[in-house]
Amino acid sequence: MKNxxxxxxxxxxxxxxMATSFAQDKEAKITLTFEKVDSLNVCKAxxxxxxxxxxxxxxxxxxxxxxxxxxVGDAIATDSTGVATFEVPQDxxxxxxxxxxxxxxxxxxxxMNAEASGEVNWGTVxxxxxxxxxxxxxxxxRNAAPIYFIVSSLLVIGLVWGFLIYAVLQVFKIxxxxxxx
Amino acid sequence: xxxxxxxxxxxxxxxxxxxxxxxxDLLRPxxxxxxxxxxxxxxxxxxxxxxxxxxxxxxxxxxYVTTGLRDYTTWGVYISNFLFLVALSLSSVFMSAILRLxxxxxxxxxxxxxxxxxxxxxxxxxxxxxxxxxxxxxxxHLFIYGRIQSPIIWDIIVxxxxxxxxxxxxxxxxxxxxxxxxxxxxxxxxxxxxxYDILSFGWEGNAEQWKVLKKTVLILTVLIIPLGIxxxxxxxxxxxxxxxPEWDSTNFGAYFVSGSALITVATMVIAVYAFRKxxxxxxxxxxxxxxxxxxxxxxxxxxxxxxxxxxxLVPAYKMSGLHENHxxxxxxxxxxxFYWSVVFFGIAVPSILPLFRKMRKPLPLSIIALAVLIAxxxxxxxxxxPGQAHPLLPIQDVPETxxxxxxxxxxxxxxxxxxxxxxxxxxxxxxxxxxxxxxEVAEGKLExxxxxxxxx
Amino acid sequence: xENENNNSSRRNFLRLxxxxxxxxxxxxxxxxxxxxxxxxTGKKVKVLTADGKLVEVDSSHVEHHAMNxxxxxxxxxxxxxxxxxxxVIDLGKCANExxxxxxxQTAHNYIAPVEYIKVKKMQNSELESPxxxxxxxxxxxxxxxxxxxxxxxxxxxxxxxxAMDYDxxxxxxxxxxxxxxxxRTFNFGKPEQLKFTEEHGNDTSDPNHCRTPYAxxxxxxKCDFCTDRSEKGLLPACVVECPNGAxxxxxxxxxxxxxxxxxxxxxxxxxDRGAYRQFEELGTKPRVYYLPPVARNFPFExxxxxxxxxD
Numbered sequence: 001m002k003n004x005x006x007x008x009x010x011x012x013x014x015x016x017x018m019a020t021s022f023a024q025d026k027e028a029k030i031t032l033t034f035e036k037v038d039s040l041n042v043c044k045a046x047x048x049x050x051x052x053x054x055x056x057x058x059x060x061x062x063x064x065x066x067x068x069x070x071x072v073g074d075a076i077a078t079d080s081t082g083v084a085t086f087e088v089p090q091d092x093x094x095x096x097x098x099x100x101x102x103x104x105x106x107x108x109x110x111x112m113n114a115e116a117s118g119e120v121n122w123g124t125v126x127x128x129x130x131x132x133x134x135x136x137x138x139x140x141x142r143n144a145a146p147i148y149f150i151v152s153s154l155l156v157i158g159l160v161w162g163f164l165i166y167a168v169l170q171v172f173k174i175x176x177x178x179x180x181x
Numbered sequence: 182x183x184x185x186x187x188x189x190x191x192x193x194x195x196x197x198x199x200x201x202x203x204x205x206d207l208l209r210p211x212x213x214x215x216x217x218x219x220x221x222x223x224x225x226x227x228x229x230x231x232x233x234x235x236x237x238x239x240x241x242x243x244x245y246v247t248t249g250l251r252d253y254t255t256w257g258v259y260i261s262n263f264l265f266l267v268a269l270s271l272s273s274v275f276m277s278a279i280l281r282l283x284x285x286x287x288x289x290x291x292x293x294x295x296x297x298x299x300x301x302x303x304x305x306x307x308x309x310x311x312x313x314x315x316x317x318x319x320x321x322h323l324f325i326y327g328r329i330q331s332p333i334i335w336d337i338i339v340x341x342x343x344x345x346x347x348x349x350x351x352x353x354x355x356x357x358x359x360x361x362x363x364x365x366x367x368x369x370x371x372x373x374x375x376x377y378d379i380l381s382f383g384w385e386g387n388a389e390q391w392k393v394l395k396k397t398v399l400i401l402t403v404l405i406i407p408l409g410i411x412x413x414x415x416x417x418x419x420x421x422x423x424x425x426p427e428w429d430s431t432n433f434g435a436y437f438v439s440g441s442a443l444i445t446v447a448t449m450v451i452a453v454y455a456f457r458k459x460x461x462x463x464x465x466x467x468x469x470x471x472x473x474x475x476x477x478x479x480x481x482x483x484x485x486x487x488x489x490x491x492x493x494l495v496p497a498y499k500m501s502g503l504h505e506n507h508x509x510x511x512x513x514x515x516x517x518x519f520y521w522s523v524v525f526f527g528i529a530v531p532s533i534l535p536l537f538r539k540m541r542k543p544l545p546l547s548i549i550a551l552a553v554l555i556a557x558x559x560x561x562x563x564x565x566x567p568g569q570a571h572p573l574l575p576i577q578d579v580p581e582t583x584x585x586x587x588x589x590x591x592x593x594x595x596x597x598x599x600x601x602x603x604x605x606x607x608x609x610x611x612x613x614x615x616x617x618x619x620x621e622v623a624e625g626k627l628e629x630x631x632x633x634x635x636x637x
Numbered sequence: 638x639e640n641e642n643n644n645s646s647r648r649n650f651l652r653l654x655x656x657x658x659x660x661x662x663x664x665x666x667x668x669x670x671x672x673x674x675x676x677x678t679g680k681k682v683k684v685l686t687a688d689g690k691l692v693e694v695d696s697s698h699v700e701h702h703a704m705n706x707x708x709x710x711x712x713x714x715x716x717x718x719x720x721x722x723x724x725v726i727d728l729g730k731c732a733n734e735x736x737x738x739x740x741x742q743t744a745h746n747y748i749a750p751v752e753y754i755k756v757k758k759m760q761n762s763e764l765e766s767p768x769x770x771x772x773x774x775x776x777x778x779x780x781x782x783x784x785x786x787x788x789x790x791x792x793x794x795x796x797x798x799x800a801m802d803y804d805x806x807x808x809x810x811x812x813x814x815x816x817x818x819x820x821r822t823f824n825f826g827k828p829e830q831l832k833f834t835e836e837h838g839n840d841t842s843d844p845n846h847c848r849t850p851y852a853x854x855x856x857x858x859k860c861d862f863c864t865d866r867s868e869k870g871l872l873p874a875c876v877v878e879c880p881n882g883a884x885x886x887x888x889x890x891x892x893x894x895x896x897x898x899x900x901x902x903x904x905x906x907x908x909d910r911g912a913y914r915q916f917e918e919l920g921t922k923p924r925v926y927y928l929p930p931v932a933r934n935f936p937f938e939x940x941x942x943x944x945x946x947x948d
Contacts, residue, residue: 066720066870066888068895070902093892095719126890128719130795132778139784141714141792142328153329160342163404167349170397171382174356177390178383243826243854251948252751252822255810315808315823315855319788322807326788333787333811424781424817424919572819573916574772577757578940580750580948 028054030103030116041088041122045078045103049111053082057108061086064100064117072101094123203623204365207615210460211366214612217459222612225605232598235591236312244315247591253576254569254586259313261561262596266306266603267340267416268441268557273299273347274409275445275481278402287473289621290465294452295445296351297616301606303344303412305599310340312595332422335415343405343412350401352380356394357620360384373613413438420568426503427568436488443481443531444557450474450550452607454543456616465617468543475541478550482532489528506571516567523563527556714802716794717868721889721924722776723797724862725906728930730883731756731769733940740878744845744863746837748830750945751822753860754875758940767937768930771884773875774799774820774860775915775923782812782821791857797889797924798862806856813857817919826854845874862886872897881934889924 031046043061047054058077061084062069070092076084084103092099099122104115136146239247250257276295280288311317327334359381363374384390414434421433430436450471457466496504497512511520531553534540540549566586570576576584588596610616733756741753753773760767776799783791783799790806793799813821824830834851848865852858863873867886876886876896885901887894892903906912912926 062900065891065893065895065900066867067872067886068893068897068900070891070893070900093890095890128721128795128890133793133795138330139780139793140330141789142326142330145329150329153335157338157342160346160404160408163400164342164345164349167353167397167401170393171353171356174384174390174393175382177387177393178385243828243831245825245827245830248825250823250825252813253819255813255823313809315810315857316806316853319805319807322788322790322805326790326805328787328789331785331787331811333785333809337787419811420814422785423815424921425814569814573817574819575757575759576819577755578943579945581946582948583750 026050026110028057028105028108028111028114030059030105030114032101032103032116032118034101034118034120034122041090041120043072043086043088043101043103043120045084045086045116047078047082047084047105047111047114053080054078054111055080055082057105057111059084059103059105061088062102062104063088063092064102069102088122090122091124092122093126095126097121097123097125099123200623203619204361206462206464207617207619208362208365210611211362211613211615212368218608218612222605222608225601225608228601229598229605232595232601235594235598239591239595240317247589249582249587249589249592251580251583251586253572253579253583254566256313256565256569257586258562258566258588258592258596259309261565262558262599263306263309263313264416264437264561264565265444265558266302266309266599267412268437268444268561269302269448269603270299270306270343270347271409271413271438271441272296272302272445272448273350274406275442276449277350278405278409281402282406285473287470289624290462290617291449291453291470292621293351293354293618294456294616295449296347296354297607297610298445298448298452298603300344300347300351301603301610303340303347304606305603307340307344308602309599310337312599332415332418336419339408339412339415343408346401346405346408350398350405353394353397353401354618354621355614356380356382356384357386358615358618360386361619362614376613410438413441420564425568425572426501427507427571428564430492432488432491436492439481439485439488440557440560443478443485443527443553446474446478446481447531447550447553447557450478450546451554454547454550456611457543460611460616462617465622471543471546472538472541475535475546478531478535478546478553479533482528482535486528486532489524503573507567510567510570511563516563519559520563523556523559525556526552527560530556714792714794714800716796716798716800717864718795719890720867721797722862722867723887723889723894723903724925725885725887725894725901725903725912725928726771726925727883727885727910727928728768728770729928729933730881731771731930732881732935732938733758733769734880735944736878736880737771737875737884740845740874741860743843744847744874745849745851745858746834746840747851747858748833750947751830751858752945753820753822753858755819766930767939768933769937770927772818772820772915773925774862775818775921775925776862778922778924779920781815781817781919781921785811785815787811796864796867798864799859800861800864801852801857801859803850803852803856803858806852808855808857810857817916817921818923821857821859822852823857824852824854845877847874 026049028047028049031048033044033046035042035044045059045061047057047059055078058075060075061072063072072086072088076086078084088099088101098119100117100119102115102117104113105111106113133140134144136144138146138149235247244250248257272295277288277292281292311320314320323334323337327337359377363377363381366374366377414437417433417437420428421430423429453466453470453474457463493508493511497508500508510516530549534549535546540546569586570584735756737754738752738756742748742751745753747753755772757770757772758767759770776797778793778797780791780793780799783793786792787809788805788807790802791799791812792802808823810823813819813823830851831854838850840846845863845866847861847863849861849863863871863875866873872886872895876884879896882896882898885894885896885899885906887903889903894901894903894906906928907926910928911931912928914923914926
């Protein structure tokens, strides 16, 4: 019995290692298609391996962002035709309206990693609102001081210095009045 | 004003004899410099130079080593001393301009003393701004990149403007005295006589010259009052434009102005006492002046007390979480002894003691004034430094020295130097120019205000 | 037989890891590549991949805008085009492990006890439980510090960052007085710090190295959201270093924040989790939001050790 056990274990191990080595050779290819269905943004990821659609492999969809990719919903397994269907939300912002969408299979037992990406015009265009930076305000730069601020301060400074300069001129007037006599 | 009418007539009626006595009395301190004066000037110069050396050390060795300043207390004794000097510089406003405009005739012998103190302390206050800067070598950035929205720029503008106004107020009223110096002082170095000649700007004392002079002095007198108030208020805004609850107070400008009013009265008392004793000017700076200054001190003391109640007791009544730490620290916490001494000597003593006639005699009033002045200096310390100890987010996990600021020896030397510098400027001025305006006193006498000179 | 099998499976495993690494590196490079293919410059720059590997790529592949030699001071003052950086801090995840503080100190070449990020113990009332509260510059939209700066040395950029110009700062420290969050620090010229800056100022060995230097002596320094890393699509040092993913950093215009591991829609996160900003009543409009310390990952443990005891 013992011997039999050992034999069984060895057989399984052999099988397992064969399976894994074969598995690595299996490469999956993902093809992304984008379509609009009833005004919904639908993204289909077709997973094909050796020309045969692969079913029951989970595919993740994500959108490229600055620092990382934003997942679109949960991972979805491919159906019998090898297609995983995603609904992409309508409200994903983008500077130019374009979204860079990634579909990937990661750490799958059979197909390891695979990735595909595509660009589609599904983003909501956002415009950077810089009104708080660009407008004239007290917290803005020196070139963007509020007009009323510049005008009133120049007025006060001008008025005061006008009097001071007048006083200086009076000193010279005194001198003139002295030498005239 | 009635002065304009028949101006020359009045001056013709001024008897030569009276004038000669007055002139001699007032010019005497210039003619000879005693040994005491030399020691005093030497001492002040030494302190000032020590401060210059301390500043050199501070700039070369780095502020981490030479100052007690750390991240939470970033404004230290330089800033509080700056506030004190700005307070002193309002002497011209409270002890000269306002009295002049409101026809308090006893201002006449005081006005020049007040103007000199103002000019000296605003000069030193300006230097204080530079000392407290992290990068004094970038001072020109204020002009190249200055933002009009920043209270620091307002402060620089108003300090510079006030400085010029102080120079003009002092100098224009000095012109007739310079002429007197030129005509009556002889045993002096040549350059000094030349200086009087140049600075007197061809003054002959003719009617037109008097008319122009008085008009200009009047304009500057009117101008310097709002300027001084602006100066004081802007320096208060350096604090109240921040969001720190200790400083975030609409009361702050008025509170600072009232504080400097009291401080200028105290400064004036001490200055009058010193000049009277040292230069033997008892005939001009009379007991009447101490009496009046004592009364002014009570008035200013009560006004200052009123603003203090607004500033401290109203928030204390609410005791919001924002003010709690700071106020309890001052009232019953670690700063309590410090705080209550300042309140006692800086507010209670000047408001109550001079109510008694005996306390308005020269010596007692001068002692009171000295206490007020010292308390006034520490009052600004209490506004600036503990005001930074309780930021909105608690200070945690920092070295002990970051929590408790103690000014370093170098900082204290520099502060002492700025005070010495102020005293030095006043002293040196009084050795070159008559510290009492001859013509203003004479004018008062001519207008029949005998009491100014012969007050019993 | 067994040994052999073990070996082969380990080899397999290693191979897997390498494959994964390359794949990830590929995505990282792909992420950094701009839309239009730029001209190769031949200049290589090091880029950190999402899993912490350094990869050399041509500098043309890296998006860069401000804080670069080729840019005028005017452009530096505008910031990264089309971005509005924003941050969300999940208080339920902060355990005061201080990795963000140390990572920031290394990245910006400054030494303790100065901290751009400070983690404070907060407790609103006795009945409530204490929590750790990381604070830093909030890059306010209505910044009290830029209001008071006399020389425009601190300014608000279009990408939301409140930046510092260390070459211009005159060291008046008014911004430090004005900041209600005590976010700013001053370089008082501590000798150890000056020496450290001299020795490590150009040291790029730290994977989180930030090219925006520590302040010059006598000027004010503060958190700058690792602006030069952000423009390359690299997360700030504190975000990378946080072991619990408590700091989420992102771009408001992309409506996304991430801690490097998880990525969330910003608005949804703020709305669902009851986010707040510190001292909203001051009207400073911070760009850092907090998620209340609910559903904590671990119980609150008080810090027994004081870290910054030495001056």
